[in-house]
Amino acid sequence: MSRLFKMALGVMTAIGGFVDIGNLVTSGITGARFGMALTWAIVLGTMGMTLYGEMAGRVAAVARRPVFHIVRERLGVRTGMANLAAFLLLSGLMLAAELGGVALVLQLVTGVNYLVWVPVAAAVTWLIVWRVSFSVMENLFGLLGLCLVVFVVALFVLPTDWGALWHGATHPWVPPDQGHPMYFFYAVSLFGACLTPFQVVFFSSGGREEHWTTKSLPEMRLNALVGFPLGGLLSIAIMAAAVVVLKPAGVDVSHLGQVALPVAQALGPVGLALALVGFMAAVMAAAAECALSMGYAVAQYLGWGWGKDRLPRDAPRFHLVCLVAVLGATALVLTSVDPVTVTVLSVVLGAAALPLTYFPVLVVANDGDYMGSHVNGRTLNALASVFLVIMVVTSIVTVPLLFFTKAGR
């Protein structure tokens, strides 16, 4: 019973933990602008995250190696360093976006300007990183993140034309007023939001934090194979709610608060409150995970001691990197740069760097010396290779699309 409960809890936290500021913003923007025509990008991104998340989790459990340990081993010290620099840069941007997201949610609740809340968001994030145990952080925020299910409920309350939504999702087309570059720019943003590198680094390092072994594989697989796809469904629900309410009204999403309007229309203040709790849990958890991932990456690459549950005196350099990451991201948000713009940029630039993180995972998952009988099978390798090609193509087209569309404007 206890094992069953643990597994159910793991799946629920994976669902709630899948969504972050990137998913909230990009799903809202694309639903309002393109209808359901970009659903395929979420489906593709979620499939990629599920596939590579399972692989990274398996490597962490069997070979007992988290992602940046593998990066250094497989890519060598120098290339690994370039990889680490890119990861830190992009995760720093994402952390700024998440902190900005926390501050924006507090602004929506209190009416006080978000810049006032940025230092508060940073302090709370740092306290979570420093003082809250790994399991409490994961379970508490994962479960609160499930409040985002109100978007699914809202779809049933609203006068949703399910046939039209299904048709839009299964017959993607490019709206003539948007054009192909804009369409593919936002496809990349949705794809990148589902495959954020920090999430796989966190998932894999979390496996080591929780001392996964081969006995943990069923639980890990359940989290990845059930939790992540259901998290992807939440992203689709947010998009669909925007399609039903915002698109017909002619609202282009450019602020986080607009994403919540469909829930307010469907469920009133109670639904709105739940949506805001879900927003807060999703972005706060992601902020802490992102800061931790930066600490994990540096510590794993340089061979320092690391671990969330290790006291700062036992792993001082790991905790210092997390602190510096939070401070740097806070300074960036305090320049008053628009957090929504930072979010879009971070998921798109993150998409450009996807192969750097995911390629080494694929290599080690195929290494019999490390993985023994848990090495990738042929079907899995074929699928993973297809996704790797998609990631490489995505990374090639991202920068030109960024220019052509003026970052999606």
Add this chain to the structure above:
Amino acid sequence: MVGRRCYAVVVGVALTVLLAGCVGPTVTDAGYRNKVGDTARQISSSIASARLAVQLDLDGRMAFALTDQTVSDAESDADSAATALASRQPPTDSALKLYQRASRPIQDAVDALRALRIAVRRGDSAAIRAALAGLDAPQHGMDDLRTAASGG
């Protein structure tokens, strides 16, 4: 060597981000028309967003802070779009005529959103309803402007 490569990548990414955010000059009539059309679309979206939030608020389905924020954002976005258009030099006589035709309805839209924001913050239901009704004409103005900008 690798250090230089890293440096080049970091500088390249930073330049990409900066340049992608830059506003380029509008040198053709068609480019200017597109810009006017985009501005009308942005302001139209701001009006729609404010209208939806306030209507939900009047129906008792919103929290005041979110309504206030949505309306303030709408006003600020519309104002920014208007300022961005005004900062561009119309490249031809026909572009100048289009700007002269556009400037009044755009300003009316910004003023209407400002009136709505003031009414919302005062919490005066009658004034809110009046300001909400006052968005109809600017909304039509933006629709007409989009048609004119597209050459219709």
